[in-house]
Amino acid sequence: MKIGLLIRLAVFLVLVALLIQPDLFQGFFALFARPTQPAIYNQGNLLDITISHLTIVAIAIALSTVVAVGLAILVTRPFGAEFLPVSRTIANVGQTFPPVAVLALAVPILGFGTAPTLIALFLYGLLPIFENTLTGLTTLPPNVIEAARGVGMTGRQRLMRVELPLALPVILAGIRLSTVIALATATIGSTVAARTLGEVIIAGLQSGNTAFVLQGGLIVGILAVLIYDALAGLERWLTARTGQKQAAAN
Amino acid sequence: MIEIEDIVKSYNGTTVVDHISLTIPPRTMSVIVGTSGSGKTTLMRMINRLVEPTAGTIRIDGEDIRDVPAHELRRRIGYAIQGHGLFPHWTVAQNIATVPKLLGWEKSKIEARVDELLGLFQLDPAQFRNRMPHELSGGQQQRIGVARALAAGPNILLMDEPFGALDPLIRAKAQEDLLAIQRKLGTTIVLVTHDMEEAIHLGDRIAVMDKGKLLQYAEPAEIIVNPATPFVADLIGTSDRPFRLLSLTRVGDHVETGTATGSPIAADASLRDAYSDLLWSGRTAAPVTRDGQAIGIITLAACARMAARPQ
Numbered sequence: 001m002k003i004g005l006l007i008r009l010a011v012f013l014v015l016v017a018l019l020i021q022p023d024l025f026q027g028f029f030a031l032f033a034r035p036t037q038p039a040i041y042n043q044g045n046l047l048d049i050t051i052s053h054l055t056i057v058a059i060a061i062a063l064s065t066v067v068a069v070g071l072a073i074l075v076t077r078p079f080g081a082e083f084l085p086v087s088r089t090i091a092n093v094g095q096t097f098p099p100v101a102v103l104a105l106a107v108p109i110l111g112f113g114t115a116p117t118l119i120a121l122f123l124y125g126l127l128p129i130f131e132n133t134l135t136g137l138t139t140l141p142p143n144v145i146e147a148a149r150g151v152g153m154t155g156r157q158r159l160m161r162v163e164l165p166l167a168l169p170v171i172l173a174g175i176r177l178s179t180v181i182a183l184a185t186a187t188i189g190s191t192v193a194a195r196t197l198g199e200v201i202i203a204g205l206q207s208g209n210t211a212f213v214l215q216g217g218l219i220v221g222i223l224a225v226l227i228y229d230a231l232a233g234l235e236r237w238l239t240a241r242t243g244q245k246q247a248a249a250n
Numbered sequence: 251m252i253e254i255e256d257i258v259k260s261y262n263g264t265t266v267v268d269h270i271s272l273t274i275p276p277r278t279m280s281v282i283v284g285t286s287g288s289g290k291t292t293l294m295r296m297i298n299r300l301v302e303p304t305a306g307t308i309r310i311d312g313e314d315i316r317d318v319p320a321h322e323l324r325r326r327i328g329y330a331i332q333g334h335g336l337f338p339h340w341t342v343a344q345n346i347a348t349v350p351k352l353l354g355w356e357k358s359k360i361e362a363r364v365d366e367l368l369g370l371f372q373l374d375p376a377q378f379r380n381r382m383p384h385e386l387s388g389g390q391q392q393r394i395g396v397a398r399a400l401a402a403g404p405n406i407l408l409m410d411e412p413f414g415a416l417d418p419l420i421r422a423k424a425q426e427d428l429l430a431i432q433r434k435l436g437t438t439i440v441l442v443t444h445d446m447e448e449a450i451h452l453g454d455r456i457a458v459m460d461k462g463k464l465l466q467y468a469e470p471a472e473i474i475v476n477p478a479t480p481f482v483a484d485l486i487g488t489s490d491r492p493f494r495l496l497s498l499t500r501v502g503d504h505v506e507t508g509t510a511t512g513s514p515i516a517a518d519a520s521l522r523d524a525y526s527d528l529l530w531s532g533r534t535a536a537p538v539t540r541d542g543q544a545i546g547i548i549t550l551a552a553c554a555r556m557a558a559r560p561q
Binding site: 141143144146147148149150151152153154157161162165166241242 | 298300321322323324325326329331332333334335336337338339348349352382384395398399408
């Protein structure tokens with residue numbers, strides 16, 4: 001545990017250093033660039049690009065969460081049960097549609113920029129969150145739900161006070177999955193002029209500069225690992241608090 | 251008082267509760283006994299509208315329960331189930347406070363009530379208030395489950411196999427606690443069990459159910475002595491009849507004058523316990539004490555007399 005914490009801290013510090021003082025890594029990245037090429041990305045501030053990247057992902061996943069959790073709640077209520085198959089299909093289609101295709105289709109309508117990327121990430125994030133919320137809400141311990149009815153909670157009170165809090169670890173697992181997918185997929189957004197870390201990678205590919213590709217990839221990778229790890233830790237904490245067994249997620 | 255009048259419940263043409271009428275007097279404990287699938291739980295769950303009857307009426311203190319919204323009705327009726335059903339993400343105090351909170355009690359009143367109930371169930375408030383349910387033993391969880399059911403001071407308490415998940419020693423203790431609490435609070439209790447022994451031990455009245463029908467609703471002694479059908483007789487068990495009868499009577503009611511030697515028997519012990527003690531110690535009589543004072547003796551002959559079928 002202690003070693004794990006040290007490693008996490010070290011990785012985080014490397015990331016911060018890379019974003020604030022990239023010149024510190026000049027020597028390392030020079031190994032991957034031709035002598036005539038700059039070793040450190042010079043067409044924009046890495047920190048700003050990263051913040052923009054994270055913002056796009058955060059907005060998209062927040063929207064996915066609201067819609068997916070909302071849908072899952074709806075179809076697990078008695079009146080919404082008949083919409084269960086339909087909503088599953090919608091979420092599945094969102095997942096099978098390649099993000100690049102979404103971008104290509106969205107650009108003529110929304111123009112270049114952030115919007116098409118947001119939509120692609122939003123659609124892509126729906127399924128894991130929806131499926132996990134569904135699992136979480138339909139596998140609650142029956143005697144706890146029985147007790148919630150028996151003490152006189154209304155349907156809404158049962159949902160807000162018992163069902164959602166108990167399903168939270170499983171829902172979080174879905175959000176974690178979607179977030180990590182979105183962090184990686186967001187790089188494609190740069191092809192339609194969204195400001196993401198894909199910009200750094202594409203610049204590297206265009207000029208044949210491996211150092212740029214590596215920088216973009218490395219930052220995305222570290223972000224994904226750290227966020228995945230933090231959310232997984234939060235799930236473990238929530239699960240342990242209620243003495244539940246680790247719920248099967250994803 | 252709970253009046254159940256000609257109540258029917260069917261699911262897709264299968265009748266699980268078949269025209270049952272019975273009246274549960276206030277401040278008593280009525281036990282519904284039956285095998286699984288007898289409809290006993292369904293019958294009980296219709297009292298707090300967890301199940302809506304297909305036909306018939308249930309009245310509580312004269313009021314038709316359909317005149318009250320189901321969730322409001324349930325807040326007035328305590329409900330304790332097998333495996334306690336505690337909310338695993340809430341502390342013991344939060345669990346007990348569930349109904350008072352739904353009823354909008356003041357915070358200070360809720361806190362005082364939680365501590366009072368923990369005390370009533372012999373759990374130290376300071377030690378248990380902030381524990382999570384999974385940190386408790388089975389017996390403690392069960393007690394918190396009942397404490398939660400009693401939190402808002404309901405007149406009626408419904409219990410569905412409340413001791414089913416407990417091991418025998420803890421179960422006996424839990425039954426004694428329930429009897430003591432019922433006597434103290436005067437709550438009307440309806441308890442469902444498959445265990446006739448438990449029913450005879452706890453019930454002021456016993457309702458025996460089989461295949462959706464009410465076979466007999468009477469006091470324990472009546473059920474033992476005059477079972478209405480062979481099925482009821484089977485549930486009691488013919489070879490156990492005398493002992494079940496003895497278990498209904500207290501030693502204190504059959505004390506004779508005289509002296510006897512050996513360890514004394516408490517006056518509030520059952521005759522069954524006294525009989526067993528006498529046989530085991532090879533005595534024909536034993537001294538009886540009440541609150542440490544000798545009040546006479548209990549004899550083997552008296553026990554045997556009481557065990558015989560009343561004429």
